[in-house]
């Protein structure tokens with residue numbers, strides 16, 4: 001399968017998502033607005049935000065301004081945001097409305113439960129609110145983030161509508177084979193990977209440096225393409241984040257080479273269960 005910047009993946013609900021996304025964690029205010037504008041101008045069409053990032057308004061404004069200036073229709077830009085707390089049905093409904101209003105985008109393409117924290121009852125109530133928001137047309141697709149096997153199994157057992165996506169940290173140093181297998185088994189989610197650049201923590205790893213030199217890439221680009229390549233076989237979506245206009249652009253420079261199967265296998269052997277941020281996948 002040949003991947004390009006415009007490649008999309010079909011979700012289990014029939015909607016399509018651009019495979020290359022842009023992360024906005026730890027960017028707020030003007031920084032978020034400017035970075036998202038740069039990203040859209042560079043060609044990204046998938047922006048990942050969250051209530052927790054305090055940048056839904058800036059991301060939404062950047063998308064609206066970009067669409068107005070470029071003529072690219074709103075429908076060509078995929079916007080994701082997330083519910084910070086699973087605090088029950090009523091609060092979740094209110095939160096979704098607020099996120100929609102903050103973004104000013106008319107609808108949210110993908111709405112995720114940010115984590116499973118809160119326990120089974122609150123999770124179920126929040127999921128019900130999210131499904132209702134979908135029915136009402138406020139959100140188009142619904143998913144989860146940081147869900148472990150037990151949380152996905154809970155949804156399967158409850159016979160509720162299943163998420164289209166589980167957004168977790170996946171990269172060569174954290175392969176989460178149990179969660180990946182669970183998602184595949186039930187065809188419940190494609191795995192959207194966060195920390196695709198391993199937050200920079202492994203740019204000096206000898207395997208990364210060696211391959212980056214071989215393909216004449218920066219280590220970040222190399223890391224990114226690893227996931228893009230793996231996507232072709234396994235269904236991953238990378239969400240690289242950068243606040244630098246240069247790096248936002250150069251991180252897209254990943255479509256002009258292919259890894260050998262030996263190199264993919266080698267990268268798959270590097271797992272060290274490296275947690276780059278938080279790991280609530282085992283929360284009760």
Ligand SMILES: NC(=O)c1ccc[n+]([C@@H]2O[C@H](COP(=O)([O-])OP(=O)(O)OC[C@H]3O[C@@H](n4cnc5c(N)ncnc54)[C@H](OP(=O)(O)O)[C@@H]3O)[C@@H](O)[C@H]2O)c1
Nearest residue numbers: 023024025048194195196197198199220240241242243247
């Ligand atoms: N669901 C969740 O719980 C969750 C958690 C974390 C993240 N996420 C999502 O996933 C996205 C990506 O994860 P992330 O932001 O944690 O990490 P990441 O994308 O793996 O790495 C971002 C870091 O790499 C640096 N970087 C980017 N491009 C670079 C390059 N070409 N050369 C050198 N350094 C470079 C960035 O610095 P500069 O900005 O200075 O370039 C930043 O420090 C987030 O933004 C967010 O949207 C979701």
